[in-house]
Amino acid sequence: MEIRMRMRYGENRRRDKGVPIACDCSAAVLVATSRDPNTRGKLYFSCPYEISDGPGRGCGFMRWWTVALCDKFEKIKEERNEMKQDLDAAKKRIEAQEEKIFLMEEKFEALEKKYRA
Numbered sequence: 001m002e003i004r005m006r007m008r009y010g011e012n013r014r015r016d017k018g019v020p021i022a023c024d025c026s027a028a029v030l031v032a033t034s035r036d037p038n039t040r041g042k043l044y045f046s047c048p049y050e051i052s053d054g055p056g057r058g059c060g061f062m063r064w065w066t067v068a069l070c071d072k073f074e075k076i077k078e079e080r081n082e083m084k085q086d087l088d089a090a091k092k093r094i095e096a097q098e099e100k101i102f103l104m105e106e107k108f109e110a111l112e113k114k115y116r117a
C-alpha cells in the first residue's frame with residue numbers, strides 16, 4: 001500500500017481566494033475603507049494604484065476583507081483535515097513497520113536458536 005504524504009500546507013493553491021498579498025499588477029495590496037454610501041466603513045483589500053493615476057497604473061483589484069478572511073478560515077480548516085488524514089496514514093505506516101520489525105525479530109531469534117551450538 002503506497003501512501004503519499006502531502007507536504008504542501010500553507011501553499012496558496014487558490015490565488016483567486018483568501019487574503020491577497022499582491023494585486024493583479026503584482027503590487028502589494030492595501031487595506032482601504034469603503035466610502036460608498038451602501039458599504040461605508042467596510043474594509044477591503046485594494047490595488048495601491050487608482051485607475052485614475054494614469055494609463056497602465058492600477059488593475060482595479062478589490063476584495064472585501066470579510067470575504068478574504070472567511071476564505072482563509074475555510075482554507076485553514078481544509079488543511080487541518082488534510083493533516084489529520086496524513087497523520088492517520090503515517091500511523092498506519094508505523095504500525096506496518098512495527099509488524100515487520102516484530103516478524104524479523106522472531107525470525108532472527110529462531111535462527112539464533114537453530115545455529116547456537
Ligand SMILES: [Zn+2]
Nearest residue numbers: 023025047059
Ligand atoms: Zn493592481
